[in-house]
Amino acid sequence: MKPSRFVPPTEVPGLAARRIAADIIDGVLHKRRTLDDQLEGAAQHPALKSLSDRDRALMRRLVATVLRRRGTLAYLLSRLLDRGVPSDAPRAQSALMIGAAQILWMDVPDHAAVDLSVRLVQADRRAAKYAGLVNAVLRRCAREGIPLIDESTDEMIDLPPWLATRWIKAYGEDTARAMARAIGHEPPLDLTVKSDSENWATRLHGETLPTGTVRTLLHGSVTMLPGFSEGAWWVQDAAAALPARLFGDIAGKPVADLCAAPGGKTAQLAQAGAKVTAVDRSAGRLARLKENFARLGLEATYVAADATEWEAGPFDAILLDAPCMATGTIRRHPDVAWLKNEADLDALSALQARLLRKSVTLLKPGGTLVYCTCSLEPEEGEQAIAALLEAEPQMKRRPVEASELAGLSELISPMGDVRTLPCHLQHDDPKLSGLDGFYAARLVKT
Numbered sequence: 081m082k083p084s085r086f087v088p089p090t091e092v093p094g095l096a097a098r099r100i101a102a103d104i105i106d107g108v109l110h111k112r113r114t115l116d117d118q119l120e121g122a123a124q125h126p127a128l129k130s131l132s133d134r135d136r137a138l139m140r141r142l143v144a145t146v147l148r149r150r151g152t153l154a155y156l157l158s159r160l161l162d163r164g165v166p167s168d169a170p171r172a173q174s175a176l177m178i179g180a181a182q183i184l185w186m187d188v189p190d191h192a193a194v195d196l197s198v199r200l201v202q203a204d205r206r207a208a209k210y211a212g213l214v215n216a217v218l219r220r221c222a223r224e225g226i227p228l229i230d231e232s233t234d235e236m237i238d239l240p241p242w243l244a245t246r247w248i249k250a251y252g253e254d255t256a257r258a259m260a261r262a263i264g265h266e267p268p269l270d271l272t273v274k275s276d277s278e279n280w281a282t283r284l285h286g287e288t289l290p291t292g293t294v295r296t297l298l299h300g301s302v303t304m305l306p307g308f309s310e311g312a313w314w315v316q317d318a319a320a321a322l323p324a325r326l327f328g329d330i331a332g333k334p335v336a337d338l339c340a341a342p343g344g345k346t347a348q349l350a351q352a353g354a355k356v357t358a359v360d361r362s363a364g365r366l367a368r369l370k371e372n373f374a375r376l377g378l379e380a381t382y383v384a385a386d387a388t389e390w391e392a393g394p395f396d397a398i399l400l401d402a403p404c405m406a407t408g409t410i411r412r413h414p415d416v417a418w419l420k421n422e423a424d425l426d427a428l429s430a431l432q433a434r435l436l437r438k439s440v441t442l443l444k445p446g447g448t449l450v451y452c453t454c455s456l457e458p459e460e461g462e463q464a465i466a467a468l469l470e471a472e473p474q475m476k477r478r479p480v481e482a483s484e485l486a487g488l489s490e491l492i493s494p495m496g497d498v499r500t501l502p503c504h505l506q507h508d509d510p511k512l513s514g515l516d517g518f519y520a521a522r523l524v525k526t
C-alpha cells in the first residue's frame with residue numbers, strides 16, 4: 081500500500097487563527113459567503129469564539145489583506161509557480177495566499193509565516209501532498225516577492241476586471257487609478273460621536289475630521305474602546321455620515337428611514353432629535369438596530385416591512401439608503417469585490433427605482449427626500465435620480481452647498497449631489513486618508 085502523505089496536524093500557537101482565516105477566505109472565494117455572515121452572521125465560523133481577542137484581530141486582518149490584494153497575490157504566485165497554483169486543493173491555494181500576505185505586508189516573521197502555511201496544508205487531506213511545494217514557494221516569496229511585485233505596473237490589478245473597466249468609464253483613467261490605490265490601504269476606524277468630538281478624538285488617539293467624524297488608527301475589538309459601552313459613539317465611515325446631515329434641522333419632525341438597519345444613519349437622525357420610524361425588510365437586521373439603539377440610549381419606532389409595500393405617513397423627511405452593489409465600501413469590505421457581479425446591477429437598479437417612487441408617495445408636500453447608496457456605479461446614483469426627476473415632476477433637486485460639508489467642494493458633483501470617492505480626503509499620513517464611495521441626492525416635493 082502506498083504510504084499516505086497526510087500528516088495529522090500538531091496544534092501550535094497561531095495555527096488556529098490561520099486555519100480560520102483560510103476557511104473564511106475559502107468561504108468567500110469558493111462558497112460565495114460574505115465576510116459579515118462568516119464573522120458575525122448566519123454562517124459564523126464555529127471556532128471563531130475560541131480565538132483570543134488578539135488572534136481574532138490578526139485573523140480578520142489576514143483575511144482582509146488577502147482579499148484586498150488578491151490580484152497582486154495571484155500575479156506573484158503565477159510568477160513563482162511554473163505550473164500555476166494547484167487547482168485540485170483549495171487549501172493549498174489559501175495557504176499560499178495567507179503565507180505570502182504575511183511575508184509581504186504583515187508584521188509576522190517570515191519563518192513563522194512559512195511554517196504555519198505548511199502546517200495548514202499538512203492538515204488537509206487533499207492539499208497535504210503540496211506541503212513541500214508550499215514551503216519552497218513561500219521561501220522564494222520571502223526572498224523575491226517584493227521585487228517581483230514591483231515589476232507589475234498595473235495599479236488596477238486588485239480589482240475584478242469588470243469593475244476596473246466600469247470605473248475607468250465612469251470616472252476617467254486617472255481617477256479610477258487613484259481610487260484603486262486608495263482601496264489598497266487598510267482603512268482607519270471612523271466614529272460618529274454624539275458630542276464633544278475633540279475630547280473623544282483625544283481619548284481615542286485620533287483626530288476630528290472637518291465633517292465632525294472622529295478618525296483613529298486603533299485596531300482590534302471596538303467593544304473594548306473607551307466610550308463604546310456608555311454609547312458615546314458608533315462606527316460609521318465619514319462618507320456614510322454625510323447623507324443624514326443633508327436634512328438640516330429636523331428636531332421634532334417625523335422622519336422615515338426606509339432601509340434603516342443596522343442603523344448608523346437612523347442613529348444620526350434620532351440624535352438630531354427627529355421622531356424616527358426605522359423600517360427594514362430584514363427582521364434580523366432590525367433586531368441588530370434595536371440592540372445598537374439600546375447601547376446608544378436612542379429611541380425610534382421600529383417596523384419590519386418591505387418599504388415598497390409599506391403604508392404610513394406622510395412624513396416631513398425620508399431617508400432612503402437603498403440596497404446596492406456596495407462597491408463604494410470595498411476598502412472596508414474587500415469581499416464585495418469578489419462576491420458582487422455586474423449581472424446583479426439590473427435587479428438592484430429596479431428595486432432602487434421602486435423604493436424611490438414609494439418614497440415620493442410617503443412624503444408630505446414641501447418635504448425632503450435624501451436618497452443615497454454606498455455604490456460607485458452611476459446607475460445606482462446619478463442615473464437613478466435623473467430617471468426619478470423625469471418620472472416625478474413634483475420632485476426637484478435641492479443642490480448641496482460646499483458650506484454644508486465643511487467647505488469640501490470636491491465631494492459635490494456639478495449637479496449638486498454628494499459624490500465621495502475612496503481617493504477623497506487625502507491626509508499627510510496615507511493611513512488617515514480616504515473615504516468610502518457614496519452618492520447622495522437631496523430632493524424636495526413641491
Ligand SMILES: C[S@@+](CC[C@H](N)C(=O)[O-])C[C@H]1O[C@@H](n2cnc3c(N)ncnc32)[C@H](O)[C@@H]1O
Nearest residue numbers: 339340341342343344345360361362386387401
Ligand atoms: C445599505 S443597507 C442600510 C444601511 C443603513 N441605512 C445604515 O446606515 O446603517 C440597506 C438595508 O436595506 C434593507 N432592505 C432591502 N430591501 C428592502 C426593502 N424592500 N424594504 C425595506 N428594507 C429593505 C436591507 O435589509 C438593508 O438592511
